[in-house]
Amino acid sequence: xxxxRNKLLSGWLALAAVLPMAFAPLGAAAQTxxxxxxxxxxxxxxxxxxxxxxxxxxTLRGTPGAEARIAIEGVGTQYYLNEVDTGIYRGTYTLRTxxxxxxxxxxxxxxxxxxQVVTAVLDESLLYGAPWRNAAQRAADAQAAGAPLINRxxxxxxxxxxxxxxxxxxxxxxxNAQASVRxxxxxxxxxxxxxxxxxxxxxxxxxxxxRIVSTTPATATLRSGNRxxxxxxxxxxxxVAPVNRPRQFCANCGVVEAVNVLEVKGPGSYIxxxxxxxxxxxxxxxVGKGDGKTAAQVLGAAGGAYAGREIEKNVNKSQVxxxxxxxxxxxxxxxxxPTDPGYKVGDRVRVxxxxxxxxx
Numbered sequence: 001x002x003x004x005r006n007k008l009l010s011g012w013l014a015l016a017a018v019l020p021m022a023f024a025p026l027g028a029a030a031q032t033x034x035x036x037x038x039x040x041x042x043x044x045x046x047x048x049x050x051x052x053x054x055x056x057x058x059t060l061r062g063t064p065g066a067e068a069r070i071a072i073e074g075v076g077t078q079y080y081l082n083e084v085d086t087g088i089y090r091g092t093y094t095l096r097t098x099x100x101x102x103x104x105x106x107x108x109x110x111x112x113x114x115x116q117v118v119t120a121v122l123d124e125s126l127l128y129g130a131p132w133r134n135a136a137q138r139a140a141d142a143q144a145a146g147a148p149l150i151n152r153x154x155x156x157x158x159x160x161x162x163x164x165x166x167x168x169x170x171x172x173x174x175x176n177a178q179a180s181v182r183x184x185x186x187x188x189x190x191x192x193x194x195x196x197x198x199x200x201x202x203x204x205x206x207x208x209x210x211r212i213v214s215t216t217p218a219t220a221t222l223r224s225g226n227r228x229x230x231x232x233x234x235x236x237x238x239x240v241a242p243v244n245r246p247r248q249f250c251a252n253c254g255v256v257e258a259v260n261v262l263e264v265k266g267p268g269s270y271i272x273x274x275x276x277x278x279x280x281x282x283x284x285x286x287v288g289k290g291d292g293k294t295a296a297q298v299l300g301a302a303g304g305a306y307a308g309r310e311i312e313k314n315v316n317k318s319q320v321x322x323x324x325x326x327x328x329x330x331x332x333x334x335x336x337x338p339t340d341p342g343y344k345v346g347d348r349v350r351v352x353x354x355x356x357x358x359x360x
Contacts, residue, residue: 037063037113039120040087040202041180041190044107046128052097056126058107059188060089066113073107074100081109085207086164090187103127123178123223131226148174148224150231155218159239163208167237169220171200177224183237184218185211192220214238251329253350253359256343258324323356325349 041061047054060068060081068081068089081089089111095101107122125131156168169181171192179192179200187209192202200222206212218233321337335356343349348359 035063036116037066037111037118039063039109039111039118039191041188042109042120042122043124043180043188044122044126045187046124046126048128050095050101050103050127052095052099054095056093056095057187058091058093058109060109060111060120061087061188061190062089062111062118063087063113066111068109068111070107070109072101073105074102085209087205088187088207088209101126103130123180147227148177148222148229150174150220150222150229153220153231153233155233155235155237157214157235157237157239161206161212161214161238163206165206167204167206169202169204169218171220171222171231172198173200173222173229174198174224177222179220179222181218181220183210183212184216212237249328250350250359252327252352253348254325254327254333256323256345256347256349257326257332258322258345259343260322260324262320262322263318323349325351325356327351 039060039062041059043059045057045059047056058070058081060070062068064083064087066083068083069078070081070091071078072093075093079091079093081091084090103125105126107126109120109122111118111120150171150173152170152172154170156170158165158167167183169190169192171179171181173179175194175198177194179194179202180189181192181202181204182189183204186204186207190202190204192200195201214236216237218237220231220233222229222231318338321340323335323337323341323343325333325335327333333351335351335354341356343356349356350359351357
């Protein structure tokens with residue numbers, strides 16, 4: 001039994017050794033996605049010679065948690081790409097003796113999520129410096145239309161640049177062309193979709209393997225037939241945080257600390273004294289049996305005068321509003337108002353020539 005198990009294990013190892021596709025999984029966790037799969041980028045790291053031993057590195061970007069595979073014209077077998085990071089699939093193919101590969105060999109990719117599949121075709125040659133495989137079919141159209149033109153290339157920056165951040169690239173140029181963006185330090189490229197005639201847009205989601213800073217260069221390519229044009233991004237990938245400038249010190253500025261309402265009674269006048277005295281005299285006369293000469297009459301007159309003053313004060317009483325301001329320069333300032341000034345605790349104010357004004 002052990003001998004059979006060892007032979008089976010040896011067979012699997014031998015089979016793995018001769019497979020030309022090599023993968024290096026980085027442990028990216030598959031994510032659940034309920035929508036249709038989408039491919040946002042597919043490219044190859046070109047080689048300078050298509051000879052046995054040369055290694056082609058394929059990178060596909062798209063919906064995470066799906067199944068990715070490629071088919072190479074002249075090889076005849078499909079190969080899986082491994083999801084090395086969220087939504088990033090990668091795999092290598094090592095050329096073998098007997099492969100019928102040319103610079104224009106077509107490479108297609110499938111991305112499958114449950115029962116839905118999306119496909120893409122490689123839009124560049126396998127050989128470095130060779131023309132794109134569709135150049136022959138589109139040469140006439142390209143010559144008639146002239147070289148494509150990029151009018152504008154921008155990015156919607158993010159802050160900070162972290163894993164999962166989305167860089168939105170936009171390009172305006174010749175319509176009905178193929179647009180893509182390469183970011184230095186990022187494997188592969190990002191396709192831009194033509195959302196309206198001559199307006200292209202694509203999103204690069206920052207992955208853990210990316211090496212991106214605010215000044216990382218990015219280059220856009222717009223290809224039409226066998227002619228292409230490039231443009232370098234002239235802006236930072238990272239949004240600049242607003243600078244909080246310190247507010248200038250204002251010694252007579254402050255914050256309303258309290259609003260006090262005071263009730264002020266008016267001072268008594270001779271009218272109050274006379275009216276009160278008369279009332280007191282009558283009261284004293286009653287207490288003193290009406291002879292007008294007793295002590296009760298005298299005390300009644302004095303008490304009546306005091307009562308008269310209090311009556312007049314109640315009649316003449318008014319309100320005063322005191323606003324207490326805690327100043328930035330230290331201390332507090334109290335300013336009185338005959339009517340409600342409308343200030344509330346917490347309002348920012350300043351004192352100007354003894355008056356209180358709002359500090360906006």
